[in-house]
Amino acid sequence: MLSKNRAQFIRSLHQKKFRQEHGLFLVEGAKSVREVLASDFRVDTLLATEAFYKENALPADRQPPSVEIVSPEELTRVGTLESNNMALALVRTRENRPLLAEPGEIVLLLDDVRDPGNLGTILRIADWYGVRKVVCSDTTAEVYNPKVISASKGSFTRVHWYYTDLVAYAKALPAGTPVYGAFLDGQNVHSLPFGTDGGYLMMGNEANGIRPELVPMVSRSVTIPRYGDAESLNVGIATAVILDNWRRGAA
Numbered sequence: 001m002l003s004k005n006r007a008q009f010i011r012s013l014h015q016k017k018f019r020q021e022h023g024l025f026l027v028e029g030a031k032s033v034r035e036v037l038a039s040d041f042r043v044d045t046l047l048a049t050e051a052f053y054k055e056n057a058l059p060a061d062r063q064p065p066s067v068e069i070v071s072p073e074e075l076t077r078v079g080t081l082e083s084n085n086m087a088l089a090l091v092r093t094r095e096n097r098p099l100l101a102e103p104g105e106i107v108l109l110l111d112d113v114r115d116p117g118n119l120g121t122i123l124r125i126a127d128w129y130g131v132r133k134v135v136c137s138d139t140t141a142e143v144y145n146p147k148v149i150s151a152s153k154g155s156f157t158r159v160h161w162y163y164t165d166l167v168a169y170a171k172a173l174p175a176g177t178p179v180y181g182a183f184l185d186g187q188n189v190h191s192l193p194f195g196t197d198g199g200y201l202m203m204g205n206e207a208n209g210i211r212p213e214l215v216p217m218v219s220r221s222v223t224i225p226r227y228g229d230a231e232s233l234n235v236g237i238a239t240a241v242i243l244d245n246w247r248r249g250a251a
Contacts, residue, residue: 002047002074010047010078010090016142023093025144028079030086035154037062042092047075052086064089080146093144099133099162101177104198106246107133109179111166111214112205113235116141120151121236122203127155129243134159135200137166170217173200179219180246181210182238186221189242194249201242206235 002010010026012018019025024044027036034056037043045066048056053069072085079088101107108131113119119141126134141148143161152159170179178199180192202218204210210218224233224241233241 002068002070002078007074007078010088013090014080014146016145019093019142019144024090025093025149026079026146027089027091027149028075028081028084028087028146029150032149032152032154033087033089035157036089036091037064039157041094041157043089044092045090046087047078047089048087049075049085056087081150096163097160098164099135099160101133101198101200104196105133106131106198106243107135107200108239109166109170109200109202110134110136110140111202111210112137112139112208113203114139114141115206115235116145116147117151118206118234118236119143119145120148120153120156121234122239123148123152123159123161124155125236125240125243126159127152129240129247131243132159134161135166135169136161136163138163167211167213167217170200170202170214173217177219179217180222180242181215181218181220182223182242183209183218183221184223186223189222189224189245192220192222192245192249194246201239201246203235203239 013024013026027033030052037058043064046064047068047070049072050069075084075088108126149156178197179202180199181202182204202210222242224238
């Protein structure tokens with residue numbers, strides 16, 4: 001049974017300031033916990049029901065330093081999910097390291113994407129399309145937010161991210177670097193020749209799009225044509241549509 005102090009500490013990690021203070025974040029639910037246990041993330045503590053622990057036996061070299069068998073009710077009380085009858089892990093955050101596109105590689109640039117669910121979905125989409133690097137503005141949602149981790153469905157273990165001043169980052173890219181940006185008045189994504197050289201895809205804020213300060217760094221603007229009456233597309237869906245066309249065009 002979890003002590004009161006232990007439960008309070010775990011619940012404190014729901015908040016960004018305590019995640020930053022302790023360098024820990026929460027991973028919840030059977031699928032996500034399995035993914036993080038199999039990844040190169042450092043898991044400090046595993047809280048698991050007896051059923052999960054028996055079904056997911058780990059070799060000695062993969063065992064977290066601390067493993068506690070708890071009830072589903074305890075998991076739900078200390079976590080953020082409405083119900084969790086399997087597992088919760090306390091995981092070490094990673095160092096914020098610069099990322100750049102290698103030749104032929106696609107990298108996502110996210111400008112002020114504030115909704116955690118959208119960010120988690122974008123990580124999942126990036127993973128689906130083989131995009132391993134995501135560069136985020138300082139105002140983009142924090143990747144260690146439990147809602148981001150949950151929405152990514154384990155893809156956070158395979159996609160790397162870097163938080164930075166996105167304007168300065170984009171300005172420093174080598175001349176001639178392909179930077180595609182999503183705009184309402186860009187070139188039709190169905191006819192835009194992306195090519196095979198890779199580059200960067202910039203996606204903007206859910207309500208306001210890409211900031212004016214970043215527009216000069218975009219070499220090609222792209223849009224998804226509208227055939228109906230919807231006002232806009234969710235930024236995650238838009239990212240998927242553009243990446244799908246990029247991958248098809250480069251095939």
